[in-house]
Amino acid sequence: MKVLVTGAAGFVGSHVVRRLLDSGIEVYGVDSMNDYYDISLKEARLRLLVHPNFTFHKANIEDRYVVNEIFEAFRPQIVINLAAQAGVRYSLQNPNAYIESNVVGFLNILESCRKYDIKHLIFASSSSVYGLNKKMPFSVQDNVDHPISLYAATKKSNELMAHSYSHLFGLPVTGLRFFTVYGPWGRPDMAYFSFTKRIVEGTPIQIFNEGDMKRDFTYIDDIVESIFRLIDLSPKPNYDWDPLNPEPSSSSAPYKVYNIGNHQPVDLMLFVNLLEKYIGKKAVIEFLPMQAGDVKETYADISELYQVTGFKPEVTIESGLQSFVSWYKEYYN
Ligand SMILES: NC(=O)c1ccc[n+]([C@@H]2O[C@H](COP(=O)([O-])OP(=O)(O)OC[C@H]3O[C@@H](n4cnc5c(N)ncnc54)[C@H](O)[C@@H]3O)[C@@H](O)[C@H]2O)c1
DSSP, rough: OOEEEEETTTTHHHHHHHHHHTTEEEEEEEEOOOOOSHHHHHHHHHHHTTTTEEEEEEEETTTTHHHHHHHHHHHHHHHHOOOOOOSSSSSHHHHHHHHHIIIIHHHHHEEEEEHHSSSSSEEEGGGGGGGTOOSSSSTTTTTTOOOHHHHHHHHHHHHHHHHHHHHHHOOOOOEEOOOOEEEETOOOTTTHHHHHHHHHHOOEEEEGGGGGGGGGGGHHHHHHHHHHHHHTTTOOOOOOOOOOOTTTOSSSSSEEEEEEEEEEEHHHHHHHHHHHHTTOOOOOOEOOOOOOOOOOOOBBBBHHHHHHHSSOOOOHHHHHHHHHHHHHHHHTT
């Protein structure tokens, strides 16, 4: 099997590539190596992936000619699209980056998937698509028409674009709504990472909404395991799908959306206390009001993921954060 992974030097992408290589799969990785965060961390992740079955190509998926060339040369059966401009807050500062990578780039991936008859396209969506929704836990059966950041809007757009290609060209496609992924080799722009850095340095951490927030933190290994299991489970058309009462997560086309979350929202302050415990140092906290674009709580209903894969995320926040802090201490000496 040949798998193309975009965003291969990214946090999730590098872990996914590792898992595929360990299973004897031939992998082609693409990443633009952009400087949204420390490029040397992306380079360090890539150094761990050196393997005879791995080819890496520094390329931007916004360039449709390059994307086409990659498909032509590698001829993958499976495509896992993780390349994206991530981050909710940055989408208020640089909205164009989101349209370019997440919308234009994703269109290029879809076009090549159509042209090269890809057996299964898996792509990253996000829990942020639940936007203004307050009904907990968030279910793939819920309507997600009320995003509150452009980041979320581009992820919802990906789901819609993917559905149209699935319907028009019979492309089997699975969208994955990840819930706050964390772990070793993580993303420096995310709270668990920047809080750790600041606690270690003794500089203040900013806690929004007076700490009254909850996140369904999902450990990276659980995300990787879910993706790995889904590779062979490409969606089939749902013959029971009723256009008079359209169920949002599936379709008469081979299209499916899943949540991947821990199904256990953690109070932000508990999370800070655990970080303090594992780092062995108290945080200096600056409480601030809620930030635009942020949601107060996330909580994933993962029943459909479990039903199809027989797997549910299982790493506890205690053990996951401990692993992250040990990696952090070792990586940054
Ligand atoms: N980490 C999370 O908590 C989380 C939550 C929900 C969704 N997601 C989604 O999961 C995916 C992976 O996220 P991550 O946390 O690994 O982020 P990441 O930023 O570490 O990885 C994304 C990678 O894509 C690359 N990239 C960006 N634009 C590109 C382009 N136009 N062409 C080629 N490469 C490009 C970046 O250089 C980066 O290495 C993203 O789609 C993200 O939106 C992540």
